[in-house]
Amino acid sequence: MKSVLVSVVIPCYNQGKYxxxxVQSVLASSYRPxxxxxxxxxxxxxxxxxxxxxxxxxxxxxVIDQANGGVAKxxxxxxxxAKGEIILPLDGDDKISADYIAAAVGLLREQxxxxVVYCKAVKFSEAGQKPWKLKPFSLAALARDNMIFVAALFRKTDAEAVGGFSEDMHMGREDWEFWIKMLKNGGKVVQLPFVGFYYRMTPDSKRKKTGTGRKKRERIDYLNKKHADFFQRELNGPLRIQRTWSREYNNLLRWVGKI
Known part of the structure; x- marks a missing residue:
């Protein structure tokens, strides 16, 4: 079987230091082209x-140079x-292992x-590294939280079919919304059984900036408006601020006739 081109997309905003x-972690990959x-x-x-x-x-x-428009853009x-059939987004301060792309491409081509194919991951900083404890994937779990980091591999056609990343989602976790719209109507997800992704923690990491209560409320409002059908199916109602208890809370409200 002829190898397919993989396009690694690296958005970068003020990450020149890393x-x-x-880039070297990508070029060290065992996969070509x-x-x-x-x-x-x-x-x-x-x-x-x-x-x-x-x-x-x-x-x-x-290199593509654009005016500042946000990571989704x-x-x-x-x-x-991208000219490749398969896409791997990778933020400009993170890293991948040499065997990650080859293993993921094999699965995408065979099945x-x-x-979506992703892997196990670690978070690292100057202080050291620790495993990133990702919850097992299911649509019901995805309705409550995201367990697929952005550096997963997928087909370009599947990204195009859902309109890519939502550029109007400015409150963070745009990768969560991307996976919801790509997967809510079907498609298998596989996590590779090895560490292939290294997420860099810095004092100004985006996850910290988007973890405020206000950002969380904005994000939940956005997701409920855009994917009401998905949450209705998986949670029996909207996603709630206390996300873990969304289905139980919705069931209770239905029982007492509030929704």
Whole structure:
């Protein structure tokens, strides 16, 4: 079977400090053919300079420069430009293992019903690293929380079919919404049994910025408006602020005639 091109899309905003390490982890992959699309999202540090320097050294790397529009817009820009059949989004300060892409591509090519392949992961910082305890995937679990980090592999056609990442979702966790719309109407998800993804924790990590109570409420309101059918099916009503108890709370309200 002929190998397919994989496009690794790296959005970057002010991550010049880590960008070369991220790119080198991709280029060290055992899988070929690869293309790396580095989308500079209006960075005000030296990210573009670093990206262009890397482009001069590595023919597999292409730099796209855009005005700042947010990570969803940057990912979509890279996906649109991608020539590969399979996409791997990777943020500009994270890393992957050398065997991750090859194992994921094998599954996607062998099993047409598989839509998304991810792996086990660790979080790391200058202080060290620790396992990222991801919950097992199911649609019912996905309705309550996201357990698939953004650096998973999927077919470009499946991303195009759902309109890519939602560029109007500015309150964080846009990858959660992306997986909901890609998977809610079917498709198998596989987690590889090894650590293939390394998520960098920094003082200004996006997960920290989007973890406030206000952002959570905005996010839940957005998801309920956009995917009411999904939450109705999986939770018997809308997603609640206390997400874990959403189905139980909705069932109680139905029992007392409140919804």
């Amino acid at each position: 960008l070369e390490e991220t 690869l293309e790396v699309l580095l989308v500079n999202d209006g960075s005000i540090d030296n990210s573009l300079e670093v990206a262009l320097s890397l482009q001069r050294k590595h023919e597999e790397l292409t 940057a990912r979509n820009m890279g996906i649109r430009a 047409s019903e598989v839509k």
